[in-house]
Amino acid sequence: MIASNVMELAIVSFLGLAIGSFLNVVIHRMPRQESIISPGSRCPNCGTALRWFDNVPVLSYAMLGGRCRGCGTGISIRYPIVELITAGVFIWHYLVFGWTPLLAVRLLFAASLVALFAIDLEHHLLPDRITLPGIGIGLVASLFLPPGIAGALIGMLVGGGVLWLIGEAYYRYSGEEGLGGGDVKMLGMIGAFLGWKLVLLTMMLSSVAGSVIGIAVIAWHRGGLKRALPFGTFLALAALAASLYGERIVTWYAGRLG
Ligand SMILES: [Zn+2]
Numbered sequence: 146m147i148a149s150n151v152m153e154l155a156i157v158s159f160l161g162l163a164i165g166s167f168l169n170v171v172i173h174r175m176p177r178q179e180s181i182i183s184p185g186s187r188c189p190n191c192g193t194a195l196r197w198f199d200n201v202p203v204l205s206y207a208m209l210g211g212r213c214r215g216c217g218t219g220i221s222i223r224y225p226i227v228e229l230i231t232a233g234v235f236i237w238h239y240l241v242f243g244w245t246p247l248l249a250v251r252l253l254f255a256a257s258l259v260a261l262f263a264i265d266l267e268h269h270l271l272p273d274r275i276t277l278p279g280i281g282i283g284l285v286a287s288l289f290l291p292p293g294i295a296g297a298l299i300g301m302l303v304g305g306g307v308l309w310l311i312g313e314a315y316y317r318y319s320g321e322e323g324l325g326g327g328d329v330k331m332l333g334m335i336g337a338f339l340g341w342k343l344v345l346l347t348m349m350l351s352s353v354a355g356s357v358i359g360i361a362v363i364a365w366h367r368g369g370l371k372r373a374l375p376f377g378t379f380l381a382l383a384a385l386a387a388s389l390y391g392e393r394i395v396t397w398y399a400g401r402l403g
Contacts (some may be wrong), residue, residue, distance in 0.1 A: 153239065153244045154236065154239060157235050157236055157238075157239040157252075158232050158235070158236055160235060160252070161228075161231045161232030161233070161234065161235030161236065162202035162203060162228050162229075162231070162232045163202060164231055164235070164252075164256050165202060165227050165228035165229070165230065165231030165232060165259070166200070166202045166224075166228055168227055168231060168256060168259055168260050168263070169223070169224050169227050169228070170186065171260050171264075171275075172223075172227065172260055172263045172264055172267075173189070175260075175264065175272050175274060175275070176264055176267070176268040176270050176272065186199075186200055188213040188215055188216060188218065188220075190213060190216055190218040191213060191215045191216035191218065192215075193213060193214065193215030193216065199214060202225070202228040202232075203225045203228050203229060206220065206224055206225040207225070223263070227259065227263060230259065231255075231256065231259050234255050234259060234385065235252055235255065237389065238251050238252055238255060238388075238389065241389050241390075246289070246290060247290050247291060250282075250286045250290055250338070251338075251388055253282065254279075254283070254338045254339075254384075254388060255385060255388065257275050257276075257279050257334070258381040258384055258385055259381070260275055261275055261276070261331060261377055261380075261381050262377070262378050262381035262382070265327075265375040265376075265377035265378050265381070266375065266378050269375045270327065271325070271327030271328065271330065271331050271377045272327075273327075273330060275334075276327065276330040276331050276333070276334045277330065277334075279334035279337070279338070280301060280330070280333050280334045280337045281337075282337075282338075283297060283301070283334060283336075283337030283338035283339075284297050284298065284301065284337045286338070287337065287338075287340070291340070292339060292340025292341075292342075292343070293340070296340030296341055296342070297336070297337050297338070297340055298337075299336075299340070299341040300335075300336030300337060300338075300339060300340040300341040300342075300343070300344045301333045301334075301336040301337040302333075302336070303336055303341045303344055303345065304332035304333050304334075304335055304336030304337075304341075304344040304347075304348075305329045305330065305332055305333035305336065307332075307348065308328055308329045308332045308348075309329045312325075312328075312329065327377065328376050328377055328380065331377055331380055331381075332344060332347070332348070332380065335347050335380065335384045335387075338388070339384070339387055339388060339391065342391070342395050343387040343388070343391040343392070343395070344387075346383075346387045346391050346394060346395060347380065347383045347384045347386075347387045347391075348383075350382075350383035350386055350387065351376070351379040351380045351382070351383035351384075352379075354379050354382065354383060355374070355376060355379040358374065358379075359374055362374060
């Protein structure tokens with residue numbers, strides 16, 4: 146029993162590092178409209194192709210001292226950080242969901258959120274190439290697993306629809322675009338994976354986190370940073386929390402209502 150748990154934990158950890166390594170490619174190339182399949186990994190500066198032993202998550206970065214073997218240019222610390230965070234997020238999910246079919250779905254969901262977080266943070270962009278397939282996969286998985294297809298469909302519509310309405314109202318009121326279409330599709334994806342209850346929870350958590358951090362930043366810098374904190378990053382963090390603990394939070398809340 147214990148031995149099999151250790152084995153599962155090891156598999157999830159290595160899977161997290163490997164997927165994190167792949168996410169680095171996605172995070173770097175997708176906003177630049179480059180293929181994520183070919184060519185293989187290269188140094189962004191000199192184009193030296195990475196050999197397989199340069200491409201071991203975290204370890205290669207440490208062994209090469211964070212520099213390209215070809216030209217010596219520093220490689221962004223983002224690479225090992227994304228790998229470690231992905232592994233950490235994967236392990237966390239394993240501890241919550243155990244070795245279940247739902248774990249596989251939620252790992253895929255979490256990996257998409259890590260990519261969306263990083264791309265939105267750097268480029269203020271939430272690529273359709275992640276969110277639209279994400280909506281499809283979330284709905285198909287919900288045919289067999291929680292939240293169930295009805296919850297997922299309502300979740301997609303509630304998630305996408307509510308944000309679209311807020312954005313539209315803000316646009317009518319202020320004449321400027323408040324929320325991008327990317328946020329709408331991302332919330333549609335979150336709803337498709339988590340269902341309507343947890344997508345509402347995600348919205349609540351992300352707006353609270355966004356307001357608290359936004360107010361702190363504005364107070365610190367005296368404004369002018371309206372676009373400094375993309376909403377998608379808060380959505381990603383809130384959706385991860387909702388995926389892991391949303392069911393418990395909703396049950397607890399419902400219990401308090403009696
Ligand atoms: Zn190089």
